[in-house]
Amino acid sequence: MATDVHRPVSPTVTHAVQVEGLTRSFDGRAVIDNLRLDVRPSEFVALLGRSGCGKSTLLRILAGLDRDIQGTVLVPRRKAVAFQAPRLMPWKRVWRNVLLGLPGKPTRSVAEQALTEVGLSHRSDAWPKTLSGGEAQRASLARALVREPDLLLLDEPFGALDALTRIKAQRLVGELWQRRGCAVLLVTHDVEEAVLLADRVLVMDDGVIAHEQRIDLDRPRDITDPRFAELRAGLLERLGVDTTAEAA
Ligand SMILES: Nc1ncnc2c1ncn2[C@@H]1O[C@H](COP(=O)(O)OP(=O)(O)O)[C@@H](O)[C@H]1O
Ligand SMILES: [Mg+2]
Numbered sequence: 001m002a003t004d005v006h007r008p009v010s011p012t013v014t015h016a017v018q019v020e021g022l023t024r025s026f027d028g029r030a031v032i033d034n035l036r037l038d039v040r041p042s043e044f045v046a047l048l049g050r051s052g053c054g055k056s057t058l059l060r061i062l063a064g065l066d067r068d069i070q071g072t073v074l075v076p077r078r079k080a081v082a083f084q085a086p087r088l089m090p091w092k093r094v095w096r097n098v099l100l101g102l103p104g105k106p107t108r109s110v111a112e113q114a115l116t117e118v119g120l121s122h123r124s125d126a127w128p129k130t131l132s133g134g135e136a137q138r139a140s141l142a143r144a145l146v147r148e149p150d151l152l153l154l155d156e157p158f159g160a161l162d163a164l165t166r167i168k169a170q171r172l173v174g175e176l177w178q179r180r181g182c183a184v185l186l187v188t189h190d191v192e193e194a195v196l197l198a199d200r201v202l203v204m205d206d207g208v209i210a211h212e213q214r215i216d217l218d219r220p221r222d223i224t225d226p227r228f229a230e231l232r233a234g235l236l237e238r239l240g241v242d243t244t245a246e247a248a
Helices: 055-062 094-099 108-117 133-145 163-180 191-197 226-238
Strands: 017-026 029-039 044-048 070-074 079-082 151-155 183-187 200-205 208-214
Touching (some): 029 055, 029 208, 055 151, 133 163, 191 226
Parallel strands (some): 044 183
Antiparallel strands (some): 017 070, 200 208
């Protein structure tokens, strides 16, 4: 029987996330299989892995949305999650969406502050369906930020955005992280995005963290730096993507 040992506490000052022996099965098949993961406070970690390898499953567990697990999962009490689809309630204006589910009776100014931080204060009164994809994603980020998270969980948040909007959104997340100082776990399928933003890139495979790569490049990062290309190529190789044609 699966045991619920999900505890919303910060176990030690040296960790924002501490996961040990985590297993999650669906229909008898272990998608996550005795996984170990540590994230330090204020660390930016990117999580790569082929589609269906269990990234979203792991994120949902860390967010406390899935408790049918075995193993130990220690996460901060204050955590927030943003998904690829912004998941805004169409019948609530943007600022009300930002406050949705917050405990107590938060005032509009709390929402306005977060919307300002993501550059969306001018759309505070708008209805979600009138937002562009990039705006909706920023609203979703604002909704995560009002929770003042110690751990920010992002599941392919830029996946549905066009290239230019995506670059802007990536930059925004980098800035928010530096300003807020929270730990971030970003699930992405984009190796370049991972190398651009993260302190450490993890590759998930076969239900565990199969590989990790520290990114010791100064910020802001320069994608034309040869070391950037080297790190990117190494990770692509780990993911089983053939880069020889590109190099030729
Ligand atoms: N609620 C569920 N019921 C059954 N199978 C699931 C459920 N959620 C995820 N899975 C399966 O677990 C595997 C990992 O899914 P997921 O974590 O979404 O992968 P990723 O995010 O890496 O693409 C997939 O094979 C998926 O079909
Ligand atoms: Mg996923």
